[in-house]
Amino acid sequence: MEKHPEPLSGCFFISHNAILSSNQESGVFSFCFHWTTVLLNYVTSSRLPTPWANFTLSVFLEKATQKEHLVISLGDLSTPEPVLLRLHSECLTGDALFSLRCDCGPQLEKALQRIADEGRGAILYLRQEGRGIGLINKIRAYHLQDQGADTVEANEQLGFHADERNYELIRPMLDYFNIKTIRLMTNNPRKVKALEDLGYTVTERIEHRIEPNPYNRYYLHTKALKLGHFLDEPEA
Ligand SMILES: [Zn+2]
Secondary structure, three states: OOOOOOOOOOOOOOHHHHHHOOOOOOOOOOOOOOOOOOOOEEEEEEEEEEOOOOEEEEEEOOOOOEEEEEEEOOOOOOOOOOEEEEEOOOOOHHHHHHOOOHHHHHHHHHHHHHHHOHHHHHHEEEEHHHHHHHHHHHHHHHHHHHHOOOHHHHHHHOOOOOOOOOHHHHHHHHHHOOOOOEEEEEEHHHHHHHHHHHEEEEEEOOHHHHOOOOOOOHHHHHHHHHOOOOOOOOOO
């Protein structure tokens, strides 16, 4: 176990290797992000041509984990008008593997389309797979869901909270682009609150619903019921 050099009360850091060797079964671990220094640093950027627009892709490196977080942006974000924004947490299965278990892939595509339509905006692509529990534990949670648990119960059976994401990460990215006021594409009231708690102004919440399919209908229902997402309630 590798202690954080300057731990605050109740916070500690365990390396991935330590987890795999000492606690592989439960996979229970915690990260503390209460750093007194900057969490992320800007590294570099490039063009990102897509079917919808020629975006700019900027990469930031998280000091604590060495994870790369991304900003996909379009237009001049430094002007005073509120910025059309999406906070998108990485979902390898949904974003890249076409999984129908969740709504992440279509939500990402819809956000890119909306920003392209308006000609200005940004997606913060946060490497917080599985609402922050990582890919291995997300697949463990899917295994439990295959046996009847819902998405919240599965996370809790693995020893995690229903949502382990840390939105402190977004501050260095928003500050880099000088974004202060935001029109947020989300169904998740926690994201609006997270931004407001960080001191940003959310002038508008733009609903970001995706048509359910037979595989994600129950998942979306659970998100509405247990995580307070603003979703049309499909039949349970
Ligand atoms: Zn997903």
